[in-house]
Amino acid sequence: MQILRYIVARIVHALPVLIGVTIVVFLSIHLVPGDPIRIMMHGRIEDSEVAKIYHDLGMDRPLLLQYVTFLKNIFAGDLGTSLIQKAPVATLVVEKLWPTLMLLIFSTILSVLIAVPLSLVAAFKRGSWIDTGIRLGSIFGFAMPSYWIGLLLMLFFGLLLGWLPISGLGDGPVDMLRHLFMPSLTIAFFLGPILLQSLRSAMLDVLTSEHVEVARAKGLSEWRILMKHVLRNAMIPVITVLAVNISWLLSGAVVVEYVFGLPGLGSLLVRSVGYRDYPLIQGLAFVFGVLVVIVNLLADLSYMLIDRRVMKG
Amino acid sequence: MVASTEAQPRRSNPIFREIASWSGSLRAGAFIMLVIVLAAIFAPLIAPFDPNEQDFNAILMPPGWPHLFGTDSLGRDIFSRVLYGARIDLVIGFFTTYVPMTYGVILGAYAGYRGGWFDTVLMRILDVAMAFPFLVLIIVILAILGPGVQNIYISVFILAWTMYARLARAEMMVERTKDYVTAVKILGFPQRRIIFRHGLPNVINSSIVFSASDFVLNILLVSGLSFLGLGIQPPEPEWGAMIAEGRDFIRQAWWMATMPGLAILATGVALALIGDGLAQRLGERHHTTV
Amino acid sequence: MSEPLLAIEDLTVSFRTPRGPVLANNHLSLAVGQGETLGIVGESGSGKSVLCRAILRLLPSPPADITARAMRFGGRDLLKLKPAEMRAIRGQDIAMVFQNPMTSLNPVWPIGDQVSEGLRIHRGIGRAAARKAAVDILKRVGIPSAEVRVDDYPYQWSGGMMQRAVIAMAMTGQPKLLLADEPTTALDVTIQDQILSLLMELQRETGMAIILVSHDMSVISETCDRVAVMYAGSIVEMGEAATIFHAPKHPYTHALLRSIPHLDAREGRLATIGGQPPDLSRPEPGCPFAPRCPVASAECRALPIALKTLPNGQATACHFPERVADLDRRLAS
Numbered sequence: 008m009q010i011l012r013y014i015v016a017r018i019v020h021a022l023p024v025l026i027g028v029t030i031v032v033f034l035s036i037h038l039v040p041g042d043p044i045r046i047m048m049h050g051r052i053e054d055s056e057v058a059k060i061y062h063d064l065g066m067d068r069p070l071l072l073q074y075v076t077f078l079k080n081i082f083a084g085d086l087g088t089s090l091i092q093k094a095p096v097a098t099l100v101v102e103k104l105w106p107t108l109m110l111l112i113f114s115t116i117l118s119v120l121i122a123v124p125l126s127l128v129a130a131f132k133r134g135s136w137i138d139t140g141i142r143l144g145s146i147f148g149f150a151m152p153s154y155w156i157g158l159l160l161m162l163f164f165g166l167l168l169g170w171l172p173i174s175g176l177g178d179g180p181v182d183m184l185r186h187l188f189m190p191s192l193t194i195a196f197f198l199g200p201i202l203l204q205s206l207r208s209a210m211l212d213v214l215t216s217e218h219v220e221v222a223r224a225k226g227l228s229e230w231r232i233l234m235k236h237v238l239r240n241a242m243i244p245v246i247t248v249l250a251v252n253i254s255w256l257l258s259g260a261v262v263v264e265y266v267f268g269l270p271g272l273g274s275l276l277v278r279s280v281g282y283r284d285y286p287l288i289q290g291l292a293f294v295f296g297v298l299v300v301i302v303n304l305l306a307d308l309s310y311m312l313i314d315r316r317v318m319k320g
Numbered sequence: 321m322v323a324s325t326e327a328q329p330r331r332s333n334p335i336f337r338e339i340a341s342w343s344g345s346l347r348a349g350a351f352i353m354l355v356i357v358l359a360a361i362f363a364p365l366i367a368p369f370d371p372n373e374q375d376f377n378a379i380l381m382p383p384g385w386p387h388l389f390g391t392d393s394l395g396r397d398i399f400s401r402v403l404y405g406a407r408i409d410l411v412i413g414f415f416t417t418y419v420p421m422t423y424g425v426i427l428g429a430y431a432g433y434r435g436g437w438f439d440t441v442l443m444r445i446l447d448v449a450m451a452f453p454f455l456v457l458i459i460v461i462l463a464i465l466g467p468g469v470q471n472i473y474i475s476v477f478i479l480a481w482t483m484y485a486r487l488a489r490a491e492m493m494v495e496r497t498k499d500y501v502t503a504v505k506i507l508g509f510p511q512r513r514i515i516f517r518h519g520l521p522n523v524i525n526s527s528i529v530f531s532a533s534d535f536v537l538n539i540l541l542v543s544g545l546s547f548l549g550l551g552i553q554p555p556e557p558e559w560g561a562m563i564a565e566g567r568d569f570i571r572q573a574w575w576m577a578t579m580p581g582l583a584i585l586a587t588g589v590a591l592a593l594i595g596d597g598l599a600q601r602l603g604e605r606h607h608t609t610v
Numbered sequence: 611m612s613e614p615l616l617a618i619e620d621l622t623v624s625f626r627t628p629r630g631p632v633l634a635n636n637h638l639s640l641a642v643g644q645g646e647t648l649g650i651v652g653e654s655g656s657g658k659s660v661l662c663r664a665i666l667r668l669l670p671s672p673p674a675d676i677t678a679r680a681m682r683f684g685g686r687d688l689l690k691l692k693p694a695e696m697r698a699i700r701g702q703d704i705a706m707v708f709q710n711p712m713t714s715l716n717p718v719w720p721i722g723d724q725v726s727e728g729l730r731i732h733r734g735i736g737r738a739a740a741r742k743a744a745v746d747i748l749k750r751v752g753i754p755s756a757e758v759r760v761d762d763y764p765y766q767w768s769g770g771m772m773q774r775a776v777i778a779m780a781m782t783g784q785p786k787l788l789l790a791d792e793p794t795t796a797l798d799v800t801i802q803d804q805i806l807s808l809l810m811e812l813q814r815e816t817g818m819a820i821i822l823v824s825h826d827m828s829v830i831s832e833t834c835d836r837v838a839v840m841y842a843g844s845i846v847e848m849g850e851a852a853t854i855f856h857a858p859k860h861p862y863t864h865a866l867l868r869s870i871p872h873l874d875a876r877e878g879r880l881a882t883i884g885g886q887p888p889d890l891s892r893p894e895p896g897c898p899f900a901p902r903c904p905v906a907s908a909e910c911r912a913l914p915i916a917l918k919t920l921p922n923g924q925a926t927a928c929h930f931p932e933r934v935a936d937l938d939r940r941l942a943s
Binding site for chain 1: 666668697698699700702705706708710713714715716718719727728731732779783
Binding site: 023024027028030031035142146147149150151152153154155156158159161162166253254255256257258261262265266276277279280281283285288289291292295296299300303 | 444445447448450451452453454455456457459460461462463464536540543544547548549550560563566567570571574577578581584585587588589591592593596
């Protein structure tokens with residue numbers, strides 16, 4: 008019962024944000040200075056045509072009405088129509104969603120795989136040169152521009168050594184993993200350090216807490232203490248950090264998709280900007296916003312599985 | 321007149337004392353940053369070539385003499401371009417960090433102190449702003465306004481204050497329960513004075529520490545936008561734009577893309593070290609009033 | 611006494627710190643018999659908590675340096691045991707109860723799982739049996755509706771109940787020796803009594819020995835057979851509880867007893883012990899209490915102390931224990 012109440016509370020909390028997302032996305036088109044249609048068509052359009060397009064799009068009606076129509080359309084799954092590609096935005100999004108999701112998942116896994124053991128080592132050997140080295144390494148990873156490190160990885164592993172493919176998504180699941188490896192590694196270079204920082208201080212907190220000493224006094228082995236008493240407690244901030252950084256993760260995905268030529272939402276966004284394809288831009292912005300809200304909601308819900316205290320407040 | 325027989329105690333220079341208390345990482349970061357800033361300021365004096373001077377006899381030359389970092393596809397000296405690029409990136413990074421910080425902290429501190437509807441509205445705005453990936457929003461705004469430096473400033477100024485508002489608000493909500501705030505309240509000081517002269521100096525610590533990382537992130541943002549073609553356009557020697565140019569020649573002339581990236585890396589590491597050191601240093605401070 | 615359960619001979623624990631070595635336990639020797647309750651009394655910083663942890667070898671070895679002639683328990687020298695052997699003793703033969711129940715329990719584990727964890731690891735029993743054992747022991751320590759509450763999380767319980775759970779956790783291994791480090795300090799006064807009674811009951815039932823550490827003389831006097839008084843890392847007086855409280859033979863013990871406020875005392879200031887505890891990183895020769903002692907003389911600061919047993923069985927480290935009897939007379943005048 009308490010669980011259900013918690014879930015509902017979390018969803019209710021997320022709703023205003025979703026609404027805010029729709030408002031922002033909706034308003035963005037209407038804030039374009041000058042004439043968006045004309046800009047899109049680079050001026051090569053007749054006045055009468057412009058008026059007609061506006062009418063077709065319903066953009067000559069009052070703002071509030073347009074917003075309501077906008078919301079209605081979203082619920083119906085209609086995110087507008089790309090004026091350049093002449094296809095429904097929703098269709099384009101669904102086509103390109105999968106590569107982006109795979110990239111996000113793979114990058115997160117890779118980042119966690121890197122950050123968790125390193126943070127353990129750094130916390131255990133706190134103050135030693137290993138700890139300093141790890142922290143310095145993570146500063147370097149963080150400061151490297153992702154597109155730069157992506158290019159270098161491409162050069163080294165792709166062009167020079169020929170081990171990994173440098174663009175596209177390949178055929179079949181296994182091949183896709185090969186194609187996703189370098190892009191995910193690129194993202195892991197900056198997500199890993201962020202995770203590492205929080206994890207390390209969380210580990211330190213837990214390692215010095217009294218219940219760990221109590222566990223030792225019970226005669227438990229160091230390994231068991233680590234696995235059952237330390238890691239689980241330290242996971243809570245990890246989830247927070249991952250959720251908070253989802254927007255950075257998505258930002259990184261945009262750049263990385265562009266660099267590695269992955270056919271995902273990110274590269275779609277970049278291209279649509281070049282063409283000033285406003286409906287597509289708007290639809291993509293909406294999708295990104297919704298993604299972030301959903302991920303945060305999932306994170307909130309997952310706390311429930313790890314730390315029952317959250318349901319108290 | 322009897323001369324004083326007491327020697328005045330020597331007072332050590334407070335600046336030296338401050339620097340002496342800095343940690344290793346703060347000193348290292350500050351030193352590297354100083355070198356970079358000086359290189360940027362004195363670029364016209366240090367740069368061996370004009371950054372825009374093209375020399376078709378010397379295209380795609382590897383690092384060596386006289387082109388320390390090599391040349392690009394138009395024969396321009398990369399070392400000089402990197403030096404001049406520092407001016408662009410450091411300036412943009414600075415203003416996109418510290419300008420939003422000022423009004424962000426003020427808004428957040430005010431909301432944290434007052435509470436009420438102002439706070440609720442602010443929190444909603446923050447929630448929505450945080451719901452979008454930063455880069456995506458900036459891209460959207462740039463799509464509306466068009467590429468270029470000015471529009472980058474505008475878009476960042478619209479969005480970047482949110483993190484500072486959040487940090488300052490959180491700190492202010494803790495501070496306002498403390499005794500020294502109650503004390504000046506009892507003295508009847510006006511709210512504005514309490515917030516700004518008494519509260520603010522104590523709630524900016526986390527914002528100051530964050531600003532170091534933010535500086536790095538903004539440089540990465542600007543160079544990233546330029547890389548995507550949405551920011552600084554060629555022939556400006558902005559680091560990100562240079563990396564974009566180097567992308568096409570990555571195989572023949574790896575130095576075109578690598579050198580500007582190293583510059584970004586160095587700046588980023590320096591700033592991160594400073595941020596680390598600041599976090600340690602400010603953690604030791606006690607309450608102050610300006 | 612007959613063969614003691616635990617015999618510590620000449621234990622010294624020092625910590626390496628950036629400012630130099632800090633001597634927390636200085637050549638301590640003590641013994642605990644089967645089924646007896648030994649109280650250890652002292653201020654914060656006297657080294658009593660370090661002693662408990664040293665017995666269970668919970669002090670990480672840098673920065674701690676532990677040396678002793680021997681630390682015998684049940685016929686074996688604890689200091690010579692291998693890590694796996696020591697782990698087998700912890701939670702089983704020797705168990706420990708810590709001061710703060712709120713931080714002793716892992717907040718994200720159900721209480722029942724924590725209580726039975728020792729059983730599952732040491733005796734390899736399965737989940738269902740472990741759960742039943744947890745319920746039984748929780749009932750024994752006085753948790754109402756234990757069958758339901760066994761799945762609760764720590765945040766749902768009060769301080770007193772949590773400490774009962776911690777005691778239950780310690781009892782699962784049927785320990786021969788229980789180390790209780792300030793078990794009631796973090797609790798309300800009314801709960802303190804209940805917890806102490808619980809410990810005494812459990813001791814009567816199981817015949818285990820208890821080392822009870824506290825800074826609170828009243829806690830010690832209610833529960834202990836013998837008492838050791840610690841100051842600055844050394845034991846300065848040891849003996850039967852009744853004897854120590856009636857006729858202390860060390861000025862520090864005397865001062866501690868005087869400082870307990872009495873409800874029926876006449877008005878006046880609370881008695882305090884003047885001065886500061888010594889800096890353990892800079893041990894002085896001679897008696898560590900000398901700077902604060904009202905009857906100290908020059909020899910006190912020069913001659914190193916050692917516990918000497920008096921004819922009546924009491925042991926004191928004071929060079930001039932006869933002066934302690936004078937103190938009452940002096941202070942009354």
